[in-house]
Amino acid sequence: MLKFRGGSSMKNSKQHYKLYKSGKFIFTVMVTAFVTMAMGVSSQNILADTLTESTQGETKVQSSQSISSQSDSSYTSSRSASETADQSKMEQSTPATVTKDNDATLSSATKLPDDQVSSSNVQATTPDAQTAPVKAYQGQTSSSATSNVTGTYHDIQPEYKSTENKIPAATQPQKKTVTIPEVNSKNGFITENGQTKYYQNGNMVTGEKHIDNRWYNFGTDGVQSKGLTQLAHKTVYYDNNTGQMHYGYLKQNQTYMFFDLFDGHAITGLRHYRDGLEYYGQDLKQVRNNYIKTNNTYYYLGANGDAVKGVRHYDKGLEYYGQDYKQVRNAYAKTGNTYYYLSADGDAVKGVRHYDKGLEYYGQDYKQVRNTYAKTGNTYYYLSANGDAVKGVRHYDKGLEYYGQDYKQVRNTYAKTGNTYYYLSANGDAVKGFRKYSKIGLEYYGSDYKQYRNRYFNDHNMNSYHVNHAGDVDNVTLRHNWYSQLNEGYPEGCEATALQIALSNKNKYYSLPKIYNATGYGYHKTPSTGFYGNPKGVGSAKTETVFASKLASSMKKFDNNIVDITGASVNDVISELLNGNPIVTWGDYYWQLGRAFHVMTIVGYNNNQFLISDPYANSKREYYISTNNWHYVNHNNYALGWKTPSAMNVVVRG
Template identity: 35%
Template sequence: MIKKHKLYKSGKLLVTGIVLTAGIMVATGATTVHADTITNAKNTAIIDKGTTNSDVLVTDSSAPKGTTTQESLIADNDSNVSESKATDQVSTMPDQTLSVPTNQANTTPDNVSSSAPANQVTTSIDQNSGVSVNQATTATDNKSSNVSVDQTNTTSDRSVNTPTNQVAPAAAKDSNVITKKGWVNENGVKRYYVNNQLVVGQKKIDNYWYNFDKQGNYSVGLTNLSTKTVLYDNQGHMNYGYHWFNRGLMYFDTIDGHAVTGKRYYGNNKLEYYGSDFKQVRNNYVRTNAKTIYFFGANGDAVTGQRYYDNHKMEFYGNDHNQIRNNYVRTNASTIYFFGANGDAVKGERYYANSKMEFYGNDYNQVRNNYVRTGNTFYFMGQYGDAIKGFRTYGKRSNQVEYYGTNFKQLRNMSITVNSRKYSFGSNGDLIVANKPTYFSQLDSRWSSHKFNDYTMGQAGCVPTSIAMVLNGSYGMAVNPDNVRNVMNKISISSFGATGRDLVNTVKYYGRQVEQLSTATRTTQLLQQGVPVIFYVNVGGGMTHAITTFGYSNGATQVYDPFNREYYNGWYNINYISSKLSQDSADWNAGRPVFGIM
């Protein structure tokens, strides 16, 4: 806006009038001003001074920021002009009373009060009202002038009649207005203000996030915001990380503080899970889909590896924390588990594929290369864990052959025919390869008079004769009692007859194995398998005697007595024979004097 200054005379003073090239308004006579006709009281004020040589003052809200819109001028004795500039709006002095004398322009310096005689018009100016008064009093730097006179108070909502030749004063801001900023304690409640405005919603203050409701109260505890749920402590600060709340552990994101739900990975592939209530799952299962099941332990971590529960049941969780179902797990070279449809490790028989069978022990480990007994049923599990069917050969002896049926069960005390050949299996499942012994008598004239140790075969040759029966008949060796006598004469350490150790050494000489049988039960088992057995028994009169037995039927075995069947002839109960064992210490020098010849 262009400003022009022109000097006018007013009494003895030279007054500089301000002519505003835009927006000059002139009115004549007394003017009635109504506050409700002003469209913007803060930005626009129109004041009428009079009809004769009147100065007209206009404030224009369109003036640029910092441009002077009102001036107070004083001409000093040196005719120098000082100019005081106001801001871009008319300052008003709310609830203050201003009184000035007529026909006089007063300029009030800072902190100076002016008094005037009576009979003046006093106008009470509201901040939002524009009025005409009968004298111009200008306040510099927003200071107020107080004048004590007889006054007439008029509010901004009434019409004010003012005499001519008066100028409206510039209203100053009230210095008593309280500015609210920052934390304010209001009746014991802390609220936060920014430039007199109450803060609501989310606000970051001193590096802490707060949330304020519509009344300005900050949130405490678990709080649902528009896009997330967060936790505020008792000071209203948003919390992060782990926090116990409502008897549950929750985790709040370290970036935006939202309460985590679902899976959360941390550390070295550790896994936690938080439910829809934001609480961490502990000591429980979580199924996220049809194929994914987790278990979270007492510390909230997902389990990996073996987990035992209830009555020693076992589950297994992989490195991805998922429970294994319908699949194998190998934990080392000798340990393999299988987990069923419910996730439990299998025990006992397991059938799969085309009627194949596996077996898992009480420790859930799959049995491989070993026997399994369930009651009176025997299985053998091969190197891949499958149960064997058909013939199985083990060891080097001809009788070390087993047979397993189509139901995987081992045949014991049974016979089968395969390719027109009959096979019989004993009580231990081994193939019976021994035939019946060939009966020989020690009293046979072909050798009865031949010397055996310090006596003859007829007198003391029962042991070499019994051995010859087995070697010749059961195992097909071309030997007779006299042949065996010649060998024993070189081995025996006895004077009369042969000790238990003599028998063992002689049988081994011929390449056969000897098992010393410590119990009647074991004796029965071998006889059931078709293994010939030699007993040292007491036949009365302090005399001991060796006999050969073979076969089994109803607890009995057939006896081959080398002394022309004088003491035993036919079938005898095994327990009865066992009760007649020799008591000679020399006969016991290899253990209980009952020997299985294989």
């Protein structure tokens, strides 16, 4: 059996063996080895101070070294398992899930408590100090990221009874005090003075740090960043609870921000996404219900932050945004079959729009007018199928219109194109046929609405006209039949026969007996009450006649178009002739005053002359007299024996 160098008995050996079997000895040696390594002191020196240098002691020391080595290996393995368990605890944070227009819901991260480190001093003694116990350290592994050694000391009382072979005092080892160093076990998230920091292998982390697939940031003082944070090249947001970097939409006080889904940087400017486009200002806030301008492009962001597309009505007008969300300016916009024009400020045009190629018109609803009229004030335009205002002649199913070089519809005036003249009436329609523009002013426009000039023509009643180079009618000859009072057996019946000539122009015919029966006749009459005398007779001392007023009123029994125009002027007569109406006129057979009272028919006009049709003539049935001569005789002639009205005339209209 082995004996301890100090004369220890078998009893002592059994005591050590029991200690070894119980595990206390092994753990004591392991702790001693750990402390020795930490202090840079070999286990051999410590054991040399603890045990004697006997052969048996040396054998035991060697055995202790072997046990210590195994214990070190066991400790290392135990530490690795502990670190793995702690790392698993760190992976408990849940990423934030945020959707647009909803507040962010953020998870909380699990925080680890500070690790506690215990340290103890071990004093090694010489064999002389037999009463000093050797303390074995029974430790345990903590649950922190770095294992901490804590434990209890157990006294071992070896007995050194032999005093043989004592080491001389001069060479005897001196007492040494060994201090176990404090193990720095800070790792992971640590709360210090209410501030969260992060340690790695005992070192405080600063700057950005990727932990458990999440990004965090720690300031130069190690404090974890939360909220908006300006990094070197970007602005990011760290959740106020977990401190994790935020991605996607973030709502704060009714304000939205967006953080890039890849690197978390705060978006500024335009952001295109699957459903549309958004804009974030330099303050990182999403723009809503407002315009934004980038370069020379404008956008409008609606109430939900989405850029507007298409027509946008607002209190002052209308705007249009293209499929690319850009505001249309200085250009057309089309939606369906409707066109708009957006001006330089983006507002849709209303009313007349002049442009280099023409004119357009936009209604009160901002829509471009096409294929219809547009009125502004007293001015009319016509907008064609492409929206351009018409210029010049416009034919349509009911007639013709004319629009000037200013695109305005011409009304109540002439329009000329080339050598062609048109006259546009009060409603803008071109005149067709006769146009009486003054009492004696007459024009004629053909079926093509063109004014006649320098030519003869017949109207629908076959009256013949001539127009001069200015388009004015200067000659008219009314179609008529000539009747002879003599041939009809009424030598005194010039009034009724002249009326027959006038009525023929209207394709009417009344016999002389019918006419005189209507007026009545006899010597008991006066020219104002009927025909004085006998129309079939040979005359008497007084002029046998009927005045114009009685003739016209008598004929109303069967024709209202026979009208008394006593007192008519030259222009009155010309006007009636231009209208195609012949005149029964009271004058003189020779057109001299006081010679032979006579009634005839005016059937034409040419250059200040009237064409006279005489019912009494034998050879010279028709001739011209000047308008002045006619006026003088007609206004001054008188019937013998009667107070004669001046300028007696009857017109046949219809």
